[in-house]
Amino acid sequence: MHDRIAVLRADRGVSRKELADAVGVHPQTIGYVERGEYSPSLALALRIARFFDLPVEAVFSLDPLPSLSEELLRRTS
């Protein structure tokens, strides 16, 4: 599973610990998800998406996600 958590955290200025506290897991688990070494449960994926106020498919995908800058460029062009 691919995700944009690290990018979104950097964009929003949220630390791994803050996100972990908000969604109810340990900070290491967020790290494992970011590294692609753990696929979160549906409930956790939904909580993470809700934290960023985004639809879950904008944060997680079964296919590699395009970079946000690419997507922004595509939408504005």
Add this chain to the structure above:
Amino acid sequence: MSTHPQQTYLARTFDDSRYDRARSRRTRRRAVLAEAALLAALVTATLVCAASPQGWSTWYFVVWTAGMLGFIPLHSLLNLGIRGVFDRSSRSLDEHQQELRERSYVAVAWPAWGLHFTAFAGAVALVALTDEVALGLCLGFLLWMTAGLLAYWHLAWTAPDEPTDADL
């Protein structure tokens, strides 16, 4: 599971950042090897003592006591390395930690069953052959303990290095 893992006193101890060095894969693997070597040495000492003509002896008692005392800090180190996921309440673990715990339990289920059987059979055989009940109990206890430790060893050996905490 609850949304937020409960942070019990035990859980806080295992998550304490002062023990980060114990959580590196290298340290965890060394602790596994040391613990396995200690138990192998104690089993060997038990068998040597049982094979000797005098049976239960002072040197064996000293070796047993030293081994058990040495096991305490060694297992503490190992447990810190895996954040004590086998000894904490499930409520203090998040879904990933619970998955790691279940994975290791499943991976060692058959070897652990075999060791439990060997503990019983070995103890009975030793008593039958030597009439040394105390040594039979010691051998059975050591193998039973090893069976219980297999899941700890599996997790400590296979768990990937934790993500760095630089941006926590």
